[in-house]
Amino acid sequence: MSAETYRDAWGIPHLRADSPHELARAQGRVTARDRAWQLEVERHRAQGTSAAFLGPEALSWDRLARRARLADTARRCFTALERKDPETAAWVRAYVDGVNEGLAQNGRPAPEFARTGLTPGQWEPWTPLGVWLATHILFAGFPAKLWREHVSTHLGPEAVALFAADGPGTAGSNGWLVSGERTTTGHALIAGDPHRFIEDPGVYQQIHLSCPEFDVVGLAVPGVPGVAHFGHTGTVAWAITNAMADYQDLYRERLRRTGAGVEALGPDGAWHRAARHTETIQVAGVAGVAGVAGVAGVAGVARGTGERETVEVEVIETDRGPVIAGGPEGLDDGTPAALSLRYPPRVTSDLGFGALLPLLRARRVADVDRALDAWTEPVNVVQAADTEGGLLHRVAGRVPVRPAANGLRPVPAWEPGHEWTGWHTPPRAGLTEGVAVMANQRGPSTPLGVEFAPPHRADRIAALLAGRERWSAADMPAIHTDTHLASATPLLNHLATLTDPAPPTDEAVSPTAPPPPTGPTHPAP
Structure with a gap:
């Protein structure tokens, strides 16, 4: 195997290989060695199978992942990548091979595996795309x-x-x-x-990748090859x-059940057949059927399977996109509607x-x-x-062209004028x-x-x-390291006008009141 790994004094991996593919394989192996538990969690998040080992608290995410078709979209995108860019597809496959090798050979598994009784699962060629999609699906406009x-x-x-x-x-x-x-x-x-949310482990991984074609240092996303x-x-x-760009749309859908399945009312005034199937989510550590249904908020059936329960989720997709909330019977709050999500990778398979x-x-x-x-x-x-003086300051990414109303709130799918008409x-x-x-x-x-x-x-x-x-x-x-917070100026100016109140005396403290705190009860701003 033509790859070498060196770790510096901070434990950062420096990888060298004879080709980009061998280097990707080495990156996959070292990531599996350093971030095995993180990789397993992210794989399950992409598949919508987190509740199988994390329990009911993960069920809401699994339902969103299934209904938004994250795994299916990742598969579509990888299939299209193989067709349009076979070199990159093979490079991603090499990374996945390295992840699977590293998970199988890792002699010091993360302690979380022992605690949960979980065994690392097999990565598929599309899994890195699923990890990327699951990591960023909430980054855009629909929430x-x-x-x-x-x-x-x-x-x-x-x-x-x-x-x-x-x-x-x-x-x-x-x-x-x-x-x-x-x-x-x-x-x-x-x-x-x-400035990411506080995450442990973090979403970034310092790494050095070197081969005859390139020599790069930077921050990788564990589960995704290269440095993005x-x-x-x-x-x-x-x-x-x-960029704070808005590139996802929500549509209010009118759905109805027929003998053949589910139909959605389109902007042309006609009812169109929607794709529909059901999927089963396993949930660990649930006492009974009612508990599963209550936690999940899922219209479905929960069945006992020893230490787990199962929840059936109906997956519907209209011409706009996957239905992520509600259905033919309406939303959970009784509103007679459903919400579909339209997002670029689902539309373009890219x-x-x-x-x-x-x-x-x-x-x-x-x-x-x-x-x-x-x-x-x-x-x-x-x-x-x-180093030659070239400079670049630009926006990168795909944002659809559509009416301004789409950017504010969910828009009615049955009314014309809310379609995507191109890309900015x-x-x-x-x-x-x-x-x-x-x-x-x-x-x-x-x-x-x-x-x-x-x-x-x-x-x-x-x-x-x-x-x-x-x-x-x-x-x-x-x-x-600058700590000046300009947004706090109005508050600081107000505090400066206040006089310092005298501390309360012992006599002023009620004998039944709790003792005053001995330290700060909130983080410092």
Whole structure:
């Protein structure tokens, strides 16, 4: 086997192989060795089988994964990848072979396997695509549309703005690009500062991948080959933040049962046959049938199978997309409707994996730019720079062209005028005084979204960068570790006007009251 693995003082794997395929296989093996339990959890999440070992709390996710057709979409995308890009498909297969080898040969399995009695399962060639899809399905617009619908229904349409993501309480990722004219070396500097939810283990894995064709350091997503979001090939580097683009739609569906199955009312006023079948989800650690049905909120049948129960889930897909809530009998709250989800990979059978190998092979900004033309989701703002002075600041990903109403809340599937009519050309942006900042704020992706992060993070980074004429890589931690929170200014200004109240005396404390806390009860801001 022509692959070598070296670990540095921090345990980061450095892999070297004779070809990209051998390197992908080695990446799969080392990932299985380091992240075996994470890989197993992500495989089950992609398949919608998490409740089989995590129990009832995972059932709601499994139901969404099944009804949204995540695994089926991943299979479709891999089949299309084999047809359109056989080299990348074979590269993904090599990674999967390495994962399976690593899981089988791992002599020190993660302790979670012993606790759950679970044995690592077999990865399929499409599993990395399923992992990517399951990781990012909630990154786009449909959860926000459900929230706006909920707020509008209970508090009125005028209340929706009170809960907008543009408010001061939101956070997000940061990144910035400083051109060579503003650096001590004459070469550009890129900083990536991804602010993910707290996850253990994290969604990223530091890694070094080297073969005769490329030599790349960056952050990989465990379960997916290559380096996608943050990478450096020696002569070009790139980093991303979420573009806050809206590329998923929800449709309110009118469904009816017939002797032949289920039909959906289309925008042409006619009823059209919908695809329909049932799937079974196993649920571990459930005492009885009523418990399963109550936790899941699933219209189905639960049957005892020893230590597990099973729940049948009806899977329906209309011409718009898979039905993720409700059905012919209506929604759980009694509303006589159903909701279908339309999202690009389900429509196009393309998850953008064709960009991954070209990114590894990139030598200049133009190479990164071409690679990102194949990107699908999540839709990102990307910054890149190379050693020859090339700079890039663009949006990458696929966003459908459709009416503005689709971006706000679920729209009626039976009314014309809500169809997708093409794809937006990803916007591009330049630099201002040698600097570009991305922090999920309104920027180049503004035409593609509805709500964005408030501008205070981007403004703070821009102000810090303006405070120094020349920057070096050693100077950048000052920005990464900056703790100034501009959104807290109104609160701090208010606190400054208050006088310091005297602490209560012992006599003022009720004998029946609990003792005062001895430390902070909430995390510091």
